[in-house]
Amino acid sequence: MSRSLLVAQSGGPTAVINSSVCGVIVEAMRHQDIGGIYGAINGILGVIREELVDLREEAPLSIWKLRRTPSAALGSCRYKLRQEDFNRVMEVLTAHDVGYFIYAGGNDSMDTAHKVAMLAAEKKYDLKVMGVPKTVDNDLLITDHCPGYGSVARFNALAARDSSLDTEAIYTADTVKIIETMGRDTGWITASTALARENQDDGPHLIYLPERPFVAEKFLESVQSIYKRLGRVVICVCEGLRDESGEFVTASKRATDTDTFGHKQLGGVGDFLVSLVVSKLQIKARCDKPGTIQRVSGLCLSQVDMEEAYRVGQVAVSKAIEGESDRMITLIRRESAEYQCETGLVDLEKVALGRKPVPDGFMNRESNFVTPQFLEYVRPLIGGPLPEYARLRKKVLDKRLPPYA
Amino acid sequence: MSRSLLVAQSGGPTAVINSSVCGVIVEAMRHQDIGGIYGAINGILGVIREELVDLREEAPLSIWKLRRTPSAALGSCRYKLRQEDFNRVMEVLTAHDVGYFIYAGGNDSMDTAHKVAMLAAEKKYDLKVMGVPKTVDNDLLITDHCPGYGSVARFNALAARDSSLDTEAIYTADTVKIIETMGRDTGWITASTALARENQDDGPHLIYLPERPFVAEKFLESVQSIYKRLGRVVICVCEGLRDESGEFVTASKRATDTDTFGHKQLGGVGDFLVSLVVSKLQIKARCDKPGTIQRVSGLCLSQVDMEEAYRVGQVAVSKAIEGESDRMITLIRRESAEYQCETGLVDLEKVALGRKPVPDGFMNRESNFVTPQFLEYVRPLIGGPLPEYARLRKKVLDKRLPPYA
Numbered sequence: 027m028s029r030s031l032l033v034a035q036s037g038g039p040t041a042v043i044n045s046s047v048c049g050v051i052v053e054a055m056r057h058q059d060i061g062g063i064y065g066a067i068n069g070i071l072g073v074i075r076e077e078l079v080d081l082r083e084e085a086p087l088s089i090w091k092l093r094r095t096p097s098a099a100l101g102s103c104r105y106k107l108r109q110e111d112f113n114r115v116m117e118v119l120t121a122h123d124v125g126y127f128i129y130a131g132g133n134d135s136m137d138t139a140h141k142v143a144m145l146a147a148e149k150k151y152d153l154k155v156m157g158v159p160k161t162v163d164n165d166l167l168i169t170d171h172c173p174g175y176g177s178v179a180r181f182n183a184l185a186a187r188d189s190s191l192d193t194e195a196i197y198t199a200d201t202v203k204i205i206e207t208m209g210r211d212t213g214w215i216t217a218s219t220a221l222a223r224e225n226q227d228d229g230p231h232l233i234y235l236p237e238r239p240f241v242a243e244k245f246l247e248s249v250q251s252i253y254k255r256l257g258r259v260v261i262c263v264c265e266g267l268r269d270e271s272g273e274f275v276t277a278s279k280r281a282t283d284t285d286t287f288g289h290k291q292l293g294g295v296g297d298f299l300v301s302l303v304v305s306k307l308q309i310k311a312r313c314d315k316p317g318t319i320q321r322v323s324g325l326c327l328s329q330v331d332m333e334e335a336y337r338v339g340q341v342a343v344s345k346a347i348e349g350e351s352d353r354m355i356t357l358i359r360r361e362s363a364e365y366q367c368e369t370g371l372v373d374l375e376k377v378a379l380g381r382k383p384v385p386d387g388f389m390n391r392e393s394n395f396v397t398p399q400f401l402e403y404v405r406p407l408i409g410g411p412l413p414e415y416a417r418l419r420k421k422v423l424d425k426r427l428p429p430y431a
Numbered sequence: 432m433s434r435s436l437l438v439a440q441s442g443g444p445t446a447v448i449n450s451s452v453c454g455v456i457v458e459a460m461r462h463q464d465i466g467g468i469y470g471a472i473n474g475i476l477g478v479i480r481e482e483l484v485d486l487r488e489e490a491p492l493s494i495w496k497l498r499r500t501p502s503a504a505l506g507s508c509r510y511k512l513r514q515e516d517f518n519r520v521m522e523v524l525t526a527h528d529v530g531y532f533i534y535a536g537g538n539d540s541m542d543t544a545h546k547v548a549m550l551a552a553e554k555k556y557d558l559k560v561m562g563v564p565k566t567v568d569n570d571l572l573i574t575d576h577c578p579g580y581g582s583v584a585r586f587n588a589l590a591a592r593d594s595s596l597d598t599e600a601i602y603t604a605d606t607v608k609i610i611e612t613m614g615r616d617t618g619w620i621t622a623s624t625a626l627a628r629e630n631q632d633d634g635p636h637l638i639y640l641p642e643r644p645f646v647a648e649k650f651l652e653s654v655q656s657i658y659k660r661l662g663r664v665v666i667c668v669c670e671g672l673r674d675e676s677g678e679f680v681t682a683s684k685r686a687t688d689t690d691t692f693g694h695k696q697l698g699g700v701g702d703f704l705v706s707l708v709v710s711k712l713q714i715k716a717r718c719d720k721p722g723t724i725q726r727v728s729g730l731c732l733s734q735v736d737m738e739e740a741y742r743v744g745q746v747a748v749s750k751a752i753e754g755e756s757d758r759m760i761t762l763i764r765r766e767s768a769e770y771q772c773e774t775g776l777v778d779l780e781k782v783a784l785g786r787k788p789v790p791d792g793f794m795n796r797e798s799n800f801v802t803p804q805f806l807e808y809v810r811p812l813i814g815g816p817l818p819e820y821a822r823l824r825k826k827v828l829d830k831r832l833p834p835y836a
Binding site for chain 1: 440443444449467469470472473474476479480481482483484485486488489490493494495496497499500501502503504505506507508509510519522523526527589590592593594596597598599600601602604608610699702717718719720721722723724726727728729730731818819820821822823824825826827828830831832834835
């Protein structure tokens with residue numbers, strides 16, 4: 027007796043969360059056990075509102091194009107289910123005979139999926155619930171990395187390289203460039219900008235993550251010292267930077283900036299560092315803050331990321347059909363010369379609400395850059411090297427005149 | 432008797448100014464009349480400092496790769512020559528027997544080139560001076576458009592599309608997205624974000640250019656009305672936005688932010704609009720500000736832009752050899768069904784310091800979006816359509832339950 031499958035997307039969009047949905051749909055279509063293939067509009071909200079769409083009605087080409095379409099095609103949400111919502115979820119799943127519920131998201135979403143799985147078990151409703159990892163933040167526990175991260179890392183590596191070249195080019199213009207990246211609680215995204223550095227004096231020169239407390243005096247010393255040596259400094263900083271007391275260096279005070287999970291919307295760290303540099307060091311500075319553009323850039327898709335996102339979607343369905351439930355698919359990196367990942371399973375409970383910070387060994391002692399170990403970790407995830415740029419030899423002509431005052 | 436050619440880059444870097452230098456070098460190598468092929472480091476500063484490099488010593492592959500290398504490989508500058516510097520320029524050109532001086536830049540740079548040409552004429556020093564148009568701002572007079580613009584337009588069209596999809600996806604998160612683009616005095620860059628809009632309700636929904644005074648009340652009305660209809664609003668705004676009195680809506684007060692041309696470094700308009708929306712309409716809002724990343728993105732090269740940048744570099748050299756001087760190469764759009772441009776010449780004096788605003792016919796009456804005429808103008812410049820994304824049909828399932836409160 028065939029039952030329906032329901033897939034939904036949750037949390038911040040990424041460049042490849044649609045690739046996961048593509049993997050879910052394609053795999054679901056292969057199985058006779060699956061009747062309806064449905065999508066919920068705007069994640070769990072679409073479930074409680076009974077806003078479901080029939081994915082079997084989509085053109086095959088549209089489904090295939092999802093692999094390279096950023097953002098969340100079914101719509102996403104940031105909504106924390108209230109206690110009373112859970113019964114409604116069960117009613118809707120029952121009304122549409124949903125036997126498989128696939129939820130793509132981060133740690134909050136895995137908590138939601140876990141609670142749905144527990145309630146179904148309590149009510150003796152036969153439901154296989156599988157979590158598909160998704161987050162640009164790369165902070166889900168246990169999995170080696172999260173689909174969505176490789177692409178945002180590629181964007182930031184490219185952006186930091188281009189922006190550093192921009193700073194290097196202009197003499198007597200802005201000589202301190204701050205690039206503010208996303209990352210509410212962890213520095214994975216910011217750290218990826220280190221991939222921009224190909225030669226010793228390339229930017230970024232300094233990288234600040236929220237895993238280490240920010241000390242303004244040390245920061246200014248580092249900036250000053252690099253400025254003296256190179257005449258320019260490129261600094262990448264995480265929006266979630268915290269001071270020694272654990273407070274956000276700049277947290278928005280606006281009440282409307284708090285979402286229903288109680289998270290603060292951040293922003294402004296870059297401008298804050300600009301002010302610091304200008305006021306304390308009297309050096310010109312400016313800030314680039316690509317914001318949400320970084321997490322959904324269709325142009326910066328990492329091929330590896332896109333394929334892994336597809337695979338975790340596929341495997342989530344095949345495992346659900348095999349009878350697994352209340353689990354999330356993980357990526358496990360093989361110990362091999364060439365980068366390879368296989369998929370694994372973890373109990374949703376173990377990843378729900380948890381958070382993996384950038385480990386100590388990935389940051390240097392001065393807390394102002396990453397280590398070679400981190401670069402080794404992140405390099406394969408961005409799906410191939412950055413495009414090669416020309417570097418001129420610049421053979422200097424002998425001077426024929428005395429120096430000009 | 433062969434004489435040397437000197438090429439230099441000036442002003443803000445772009446994605447394709449190196450492609451122009453490539454065109455200059457390749458063309459120069461074809462001519463017996465040209466002996467040394469030199470580059471000045473950091474524009475005119477490299478001339479007065481006699482910091483010149485021998486471009487014949489570069490590997491052919493490096494030269495070719497310049498076509499796809501963003502920023503300014505020879506280094507650029509923002510430096511206004513003092514009266515006494517001009518004599519030094521002549522000394523350096525004379526010492527290295529420079530007979531051809533090719534300067535790539537915007538309106539300030541064309542003024543510099545014009546002054547060098549006049550001084551050479553006055554001193555009866557045989558020098559052919561040619562200007563190569565370059566500016567992401569697209570505000571040079573007479574030329575149909577400026578190399579550098581097509582690529583920044585492509586970046587912003589893509590960024591605005593991705594960022595709009597991001598806003599569309601998340602229910603109950605940020606529902607007003609502000610994207611702040613570059614453009615100190617003109618709105619050409621901001622206007623290009625309109626290319627992101629493929630269907631009627633797509634973002635961006637509102638576009639604000641400095642050519643029309645910003646009126647906060649009208650802005651808030653427009654935001655409110657779109658928000659009521661769609662539940663989201665994407666707004667693209669130019670960093671150089673001005674109010675009815677002609678003042679920058681937010682001008683930085685910091686003295687160090689003023690360069691030697693007396694221009695103010697801007698920034699903060701996006702954050703200012705966020706505050707307006709949050710405080711006056713109580714709607715969540717956030718700002719993306721890609722900053723310098725937009726003007727040097729190696730990934731968003733417009734093929735048309737890259738080829739035209741190469742061509743204006745090439746033609747500058749061939750015209751100098753034919754005896755032209757004190758001129759800038761222009762691009763002239765042919766009246767034809769398919770987009771085609773030929774090159775022309777204009778006196779440097781006519782473009783020096785001048786500025787072409789976005790014309791009235793390219794903006795709508797409400798001053799909050801562009802017209803179809805502008806889209807027709809800009810579309811061919813970005814070098815091919817944006818990559819096609821999946822759009823799901825979303826056939827809604829019949830509801831089986833009463834609505835949920």
